[in-house]
Amino acid sequence: MTKEFDLGALLAERGAERYELHTKYLNHQLPRMLHTIGFDKVYERAEGAHFWDADGNDYLDMLAGFGVMGLGRHHPVVRRALHDVLDAQLADLTRFDCQPLPGLLAEKLLAHSPHLDRVFFGNSGTEAVETALKFARYATGKPRILYCDHAFHGLTTGSLSVNGEGGFRDGFAPLLPDTAVPLGDLDALARELKKGDVAALIVEPIQGKGVHEAPPGHLRAAQELLHKHKALLIADEVQTGLGRTGDFYAYQHEDGVEPDLVCVAKALSGGYVPVGATLGKDWIFKKVYSSMDRVLVHSASFGSNAQAMAAGLAVLSVMENEQIVANARATGEQLKSRLAALIDKYELLADVRGRGLMIGIEFGRPKSLKLRSRWTMLQAARKGLFAQMVVVPLLQRHRILTQVSGDHLEVIKLIPPLIIGEQDVDRFVDAFTAVMDDAHSGSGLMWDFSKTLVKQAVANR
Structure with missing residues (x-):
């Protein structure tokens, strides 16, 4: 007797093979890249502007599937x-x-x-x-x-x-x-x-x-x-x-x-x-x-x-x-202004720009000697590595998904679902502030991780 197709059963049986299947049959560099930067997560469920992993941890989505999820997931x-x-x-x-x-x-x-x-x-x-x-x-x-x-x-x-x-x-x-x-x-x-x-x-x-x-x-x-x-x-x-x-x-x-x-x-x-x-x-x-x-x-x-x-x-x-456009305008202005207020506090933060909920955060050469030498080392290996250094702890430590805004760019782009609100803005700004504090300490996990990125950049030349 022919077995009837059961999608739920198929996912339950073989969903854990997701990274191996991609490596074998699809773009083999994607799982390799995700593993290198620690983005090889397993997300089990999503709703609105949030994901959840198998342990029930909640992740804030500031990427919206490259802008596809304007209303969030599963409206x-x-x-x-x-x-x-x-x-x-x-x-x-x-x-x-x-x-x-x-x-x-x-x-x-x-x-x-x-x-x-x-x-x-x-x-x-x-x-x-x-x-x-x-x-x-x-x-x-x-x-x-x-x-x-x-x-x-x-x-x-x-x-x-x-x-x-x-x-x-x-x-x-x-x-x-x-x-x-x-x-x-x-x-x-x-x-x-x-x-x-x-x-x-x-x-x-x-x-x-x-x-x-x-x-x-x-x-x-x-x-x-x-x-x-x-x-x-x-x-x-x-x-x-x-x-x-x-x-x-x-x-x-x-x-x-x-x-x-x-x-x-x-x-x-x-x-x-x-x-x-x-x-x-x-x-x-x-x-x-x-x-x-x-x-x-x-x-x-x-x-x-x-x-x-x-x-x-x-x-x-x-x-x-649901007044989505008005929310994007108001929430975006709130997020942008709060981030722009940090420019004077952090020498590695060069600019915050954009409109609504399309915001670019640009990093630049610091003034202090200790940070400048580390910045120069990263730039010599590959431009864009510092922005990647920020994206990784935002996900690893604060469970916030973001992206570098293009190859060789020291810019993070925020394009979250247009339904985010004040609580999500607070969460992102608090997490970003913590990551910037760590970066400006001149030591710690961020700069340790930079060695991994530099090795990878040199190996790919």
């Missing part, structure tokens, strides 16, 4: 919507009909950006970017895309072409014709536009790598320049969108900015079903889909699937009903 409204859509047994993905859920989600999304008219649904942030790049090139008839130094727009070939980090691009050429310009440099933008072959500039209003914000007035000035040269402005809001920065979209912090195309993903999923969306102006979509012959010229097999659409609708409903 009851999103869960219920997914149960409901599965129970409805819809005739989904026939490909030759028009289901109601994609239209309803598009309508809801577009209400937050009234200058945009249409939506294409894919399955991820990088697909949303790929769509925007294709649409911009077709609509303008021009080949070249501009992007900003240190940008991150995804890792598929098209989105990799507008990735500002060489480490991601190395070995994957040739890519699309593209050119990087410094974030905030209007002169560099103008020089490129005068060449007459630029389709668009794609920009993160706040860059994820390092948490760098476009200077005040830059996006509007860039938009005017682009439109003067019949090029488009693409706003990549994959991480910054849906309330992360204290407005629904980060570009909305600046008056008069109306991108031609906007990319969203991550938090729209509710943390359950991958989804991406490219919002755009009517004329762009009508140019791409210019005839019935071109109806499938750009499509995605799983795009607009019922589960993803239901999750997105539930997420937008929760954001409205």
Whole structure:
């Protein structure tokens, strides 16, 4: 007799093999890296902004799955919507009909950006970017895309072409014709536009790598320049969108900015079903889909699937009903101001920046001789090791999950679920203060651990 599939039994029987399975069948460097920095935890359960391990210890999530868990994990409204859509047994993905859920989600999304008219649904942030790049090139008839130094727009070939980090691009050429310009440099933008072959500039209003914000007035000035040269402005809001920065979209912090195309993903999923969306102006979509012959010229097999659409609708409903954007703005300001107040206290702490619940904490060269010599040793081995030294004790000793904000960066990025509150802020600030106290003592566990990081950095050269 055939044994019926039982997911619970499978996990109970083989869940303990998780790290061995990854080592054998998936990216073998991931478990190796996690083991090296002591991140090889076993999390058994999650809810909201917290995880729990097998011993019942509670961990605070300040990473939100790289921004995917905007509402935290397992929000009851999103869960219920997914149960409901599965129970409805819809005739989904026939490909030759028009289901109601994609239209309803598009309508809801577009209400937050009234200058945009249409939506294409894919399955991820990088697909949303790929769509925007294709649409911009077709609509303008021009080949070249501009992007900003240190940008991150995804890792598929098209989105990799507008990735500002060489480490991601190395070995994957040739890519699309593209050119990087410094974030905030209007002169560099103008020089490129005068060449007459630029389709668009794609920009993160706040860059994820390092948490760098476009200077005040830059996006509007860039938009005017682009439109003067019949090029488009693409706003990549994959991480910054849906309330992360204290407005629904980060570009909305600046008056008069109306991108031609906007990319969203991550938090729209509710943390359950991958989804991406490219919002755009009517004329762009009508140019791409210019005839019935071109109806499938750009499509995605799983795009607009019922589960993803239901999750997105539930997420937008929760954001409205629970005042998620307002909470991100208020809680983010509280967290940022409390951290900024520590700059004068700790010489290793150089800057605190960002908006809403997207905050960068940057470390820099200390003044005192003892700390300066240790800092120099770390920098000689590999830039970014001090930030890693901070991330590790935050998890190991204080059970708080954070991340270094990019390779070779001395920056920690905080992108917690947008539902965190004052108690979570207190917990993080207290833990961060304790870690900084330890670092400034010039000895202790942090600096002992630095030897492990230095050995690993040297071995990987």
